[in-house]
Amino acid sequence: MTQKDSPPATDFIREIIEEDLKTNKHGGRVATRFPPEPNGYLHIGHAKSICLNFGIAAQYHGTCNLRMDDTDPSGESLEYVESIIQDVRWLGFDWQDRLFYASDYFEQLYEFAIQLIKKGKAYVCSLSADEIREYRGTLTEPGKESPYRNRSVEENLDLFSRMRAGEFEDGAHVLRAKIDMASPNITMRDPILYRIKRAHHYRTGTRWCIYPMYDFAHCLSDSIEKVTHSICTLEFENNRPLYDWILDQLDVDCHPQQIEFARLNLSYTILSKRRLIELVRKGYVTGWDDPRMPTIAGMRRRGYTPEAIRNFCVRIGVAKNENTVDMSLLEHCVREDLNERAPRVMAVLRPLRLIIDNYPEGQVEEIECPNHPQNPDMGSRRLPFSKVLYIEQDDFLEKPPKKYYRLAPGREVRLRYAYIVKCVGVVKDEKTGEVKEVHCTCDPETRNGPLPDGHKVEGVIHWVSADHSVPAEVRLYDRLFRVPDPTAERDDFTKYLNPRSLETLASCRVESGLKGAAPGSRYQFERLGYFCVDAKDSSSNKLVFNRIVSLRDSWAKIANQQQKNE
Numbered sequence: 001m002t003q004k005d006s007p008p009a010t011d012f013i014r015e016i017i018e019e020d021l022k023t024n025k026h027g028g029r030v031a032t033r034f035p036p037e038p039n040g041y042l043h044i045g046h047a048k049s050i051c052l053n054f055g056i057a058a059q060y061h062g063t064c065n066l067r068m069d070d071t072d073p074s075g076e077s078l079e080y081v082e083s084i085i086q087d088v089r090w091l092g093f094d095w096q097d098r099l100f101y102a103s104d105y106f107e108q109l110y111e112f113a114i115q116l117i118k119k120g121k122a123y124v125c126s127l128s129a130d131e132i133r134e135y136r137g138t139l140t141e142p143g144k145e146s147p148y149r150n151r152s153v154e155e156n157l158d159l160f161s162r163m164r165a166g167e168f169e170d171g172a173h174v175l176r177a178k179i180d181m182a183s184p185n186i187t188m189r190d191p192i193l194y195r196i197k198r199a200h201h202y203r204t205g206t207r208w209c210i211y212p213m214y215d216f217a218h219c220l221s222d223s224i225e226k227v228t229h230s231i232c233t234l235e236f237e238n239n240r241p242l243y244d245w246i247l248d249q250l251d252v253d254c255h256p257q258q259i260e261f262a263r264l265n266l267s268y269t270i271l272s273k274r275r276l277i278e279l280v281r282k283g284y285v286t287g288w289d290d291p292r293m294p295t296i297a298g299m300r301r302r303g304y305t306p307e308a309i310r311n312f313c314v315r316i317g318v319a320k321n322e323n324t325v326d327m328s329l330l331e332h333c334v335r336e337d338l339n340e341r342a343p344r345v346m347a348v349l350r351p352l353r354l355i356i357d358n359y360p361e362g363q364v365e366e367i368e369c370p371n372h373p374q375n376p377d378m379g380s381r382r383l384p385f386s387k388v389l390y391i392e393q394d395d396f397l398e399k400p401p402k403k404y405y406r407l408a409p410g411r412e413v414r415l416r417y418a419y420i421v422k423c424v425g426v427v428k429d430e431k432t433g434e435v436k437e438v439h440c441t442c443d444p445e446t447r448n449g450p451l452p453d454g455h456k457v458e459g460v461i462h463w464v465s466a467d468h469s470v471p472a473e474v475r476l477y478d479r480l481f482r483v484p485d486p487t488a489e490r491d492d493f494t495k496y497l498n499p500r501s502l503e504t505l506a507s508c509r510v511e512s513g514l515k516g517a518a519p520g521s522r523y524q525f526e527r528l529g530y531f532c533v534d535a536k537d538s539s540s541n542k543l544v545f546n547r548i549v550s551l552r553d554s555w556a557k558i559a560n561q562q563q564k565n566e
């Protein structure tokens, strides 16, 4: 973490850890892990868990492992593993030499299962999946014991080894823990520990045809790695007794403590791998790294900084009750970070020609522009100023409303860091009536200096020189969904995608210094927002920018307006 990061506030998990340190519960050790399943890309919800686990390890001089929780072959792949590694590293965290794979523990986990069978704590059950479900009972009714529950240890050992050897069809048998079919906690009603599944595993290939279930693999993987605090999200609260039961039955020298916290929910987007996969597969977005995606890869490409994301995670804190965080808080963190570090440049997104009639043809002046008006350390650059400029189309109106402080016939405006100009006429397209050119005169005494007496100009607009600027494509991104909670109704969440989440402007003009800007470089386009050079589509031949975030929270304005109208 950098020094810029806000210090983490304390929370109930840190309180537990501090108490454990006081009582020397784990011999003064703090060991956490971040255990993603490589079946999709990481999203901002995972970032919360990453910041929490790695942040705690750093704060208490402990360690945090990165573990691929890859015990279910379907949907897992090396591409996902690589993306996870890249994303956690990009967020600024380091697991040193502790990158682990649960699939590396398959043999050990199998041995643990044998131990359970030998203790009479697990049995091979030959009910079908439907029957197992039926026998499980409900929240109000106890379950029914499987007729296979009392198989002998020998028979169980024999069947389990033959399950491994591939003698049976998928689904013919499962290995179950022998706990309590009447437990009020359904998770404890003889949960399945192993199933037969003939599927190719991206690391172990076809070596295994039985795979451990999450509940069995997770606690034991934590224990093998000598994790002290196994931090997970609230939906695993009911699994904690099983986590503890398995470790209590087995001969292990480390029994980590599972602690649950509330997962991050974020408005105007979705944080579920399953649904994100659907967006990618069905082509609603261009890929996992589409800049509208809530994935780390998408946010990186969009131009979000790791610092902004880490600060966001500190600000939202960690608690035990579910809530939804407003997207504008994340955007605020991004803006706050970029405001300090992004150099200012001028870019015109929808160009309109402005011609200064009294400015000499062929003359070019170099205008000194600060790279950051509040931070002189960031230096300055010289921008060419000439007779023909581009301004933003919406900085000129033929019939302006009262409080319009930009350019209009007969009105004056300051060109940022340069002259005050006065509009003296327009040239229109004969057919469409569209304004093609704005003609102005400029007052040579006003170049970036104090105004001559009595000269008051309220508006300042940005510009680039027509001949000296370079073309660029700019992609204006907006929120992926048009409603705060796209999954609130049971219907298809893709119905709520924001049709205006991407607007591509193909004929923008940017100052020439941006030519050759490194992929991923971030700038503030004066008056417009923060933009970054797209790392994928930008090249030396074609500049492509992504809008990271606008300068102000336009959604808050819309929401306020809506409230007023109601």
Ligand code: ATP
Pocket (backbone or CB within 6 Å): 034, 035, 036, 037, 038, 044, 045, 046, 048, 049, 069, 231, 232, 233, 262, 263, 264, 265, 271, 272, 273, 274
């Ligand atoms: P999803 O629910 O999106 O499919 P997952 O929880 O199945 O995700 P994992 O790869 O198992 O994905 O997650 C790795 C870790 O990240 C887990 O410890 C999980 O609790 C945590 N995590 C996942 N989603 C969130 C979230 N929205 N907020 C906080 N932590 C999360």
Ligand code: MG
Pocket (backbone or CB within 6 Å): 037
């Ligand atoms: Mg999971």
